[in-house]
Amino acid sequence: MKKMIKKIKGLPHVVDSHLDTHYRIGMRVIKTGAAVMICLLIALLTGNKESIPITAVSAIVTIRATQGETVSSGIFRVLGTVIGGALGILTVLIRLYLPYYNEGLYVIVIPLVLLLNLYLCNVLKMQDSCTISCVVTILIAAPLTHDETINNAFIYTLIRLRDTLIGVVVATVMNIVPYQIISHWKTKRIAKSKH
Numbered sequence: 075m076k077k078m079i080k081k082i083k084g085l086p087h088v089v090d091s092h093l094d095t096h097y098r099i100g101m102r103v104i105k106t107g108a109a110v111m112i113c114l115l116i117a118l119l120t121g122n123k124e125s126i127p128i129t130a131v132s133a134i135v136t137i138r139a140t141q142g143e144t145v146s147s148g149i150f151r152v153l154g155t156v157i158g159g160a161l162g163i164l165t166v167l168i169r170l171y172l173p174y175y176n177e178g179l180y181v182i183v184i185p186l187v188l189l190l191n192l193y194l195c196n197v198l199k200m201q202d203s204c205t206i207s208c209v210v211t212i213l214i215a216a217p218l219t220h221d222e223t224i225n226n227a228f229i230y231t232l233i234r235l236r237d238t239l240i241g242v243v244v245a246t247v248m249n250i251v252p253y254q255i256i257s258h259w260k261t262k263r264i265a266k267s268k269h
Contacts, residue, residue, distance in 0.1 A: 101252060102139055109133040109248040113241055125237040132241025135206075137249055144249040147202065148242035154195065154203030155210050155238045159231035161191050162214025166227035169215070184215050210234055 113129040116122075136151055138144045165187050169175040175183065188208050195204045213234065214227050 102137060105245075105248045105252060106134055106137050109137060109241075109245045112244045112248070116240060116244070125233075125240070128234060128237035129241040129244070132238045133245040133248075134241075136242050136245035141250050144246055148246050150200060150202035151206050151242055152235070152238060153200055154205070154207035155235050157194055157200075157203065158191065158207035158210025159214065159235060161187050161194075161207075162211045163224065163227045163231060165211065165215035166224055170224065180215070184212065187211060187215060206238075 110130045110133055113133050114126060117126045117129065132151060136144060136148045138147050165183065168183055168187075169180070172179060172183070188211060191207050191211050192204055195201060195207055210231075214230055
C-alpha cells in the first residue's frame with residue numbers, strides 16, 4: 075500500500091516530465107491547418123467531397139519544416155502514387171484473369187504485389203514513397219466489386235493522382251508563400267529603418 079501511495083504521489087512529477095507546458099503553436103502547425111482548410115475549400119467549390127481525405131492527408135504529410143523538405147516530400151508522394159497506381163492496375167489485370175481472386179486468392183496476390191512495390195521503391199531509392207505507394211496499390215487492388223474493369227482502375231488511379239497533386243501543390247504553396255511574405259516584410263522594414 076505504501077508503494078502504491080508513493081507511486082501516486084510521484085505521478086505529477088512523471089507527467090510533468092513528459093509534457094511540454096511551454097509549447098507554443100509554430101508556423102508549421104499554422105501552415106498545416108491552412109493547407110487543410112484550402113484543400114477543404116477546393117473540395118467544396120468543386121463539389122468533389124470524395125477527394126477530401128486524399129487531398130487533406132497529402133497536404134498534411136507533405137508539409138515539412140523547410141521549403142526544400144516540403145518540395146522533396148511532395149515529389150516522393152506523387153512518385154509513390156504513380157508507382158502504387160501502376161501496380162494497382164497490374165493487380166486489377168491479374169484479378170480479371172485469375173480465377174477465385176475475389177473469393178480469397180487476393181490474400182496471396184496483394185502481398186506479393188506489395189513486395190514488388192516495396193522492392194521497386196527501394197531499388198529506385200525512393201524509400202519515402204514506400205508507404206503511399208503501398209496504400210494506393212491496396213486501394214486499387216482490394217476486391218470491392220466483381221465488375222471491376224481495367225478502365226475503372228485506370229480512372230481511379232488518375233483520380234487519386236489528381237487528389238494527391240492538389241494536396242501536394244497546396245502544401246508546397248503554403249510552405250513557400252509565408253516565407254516570401256515574411257522575407258519581403260523584413261526587407262521593407264530594414265529599408266525603412268535605414269532612412
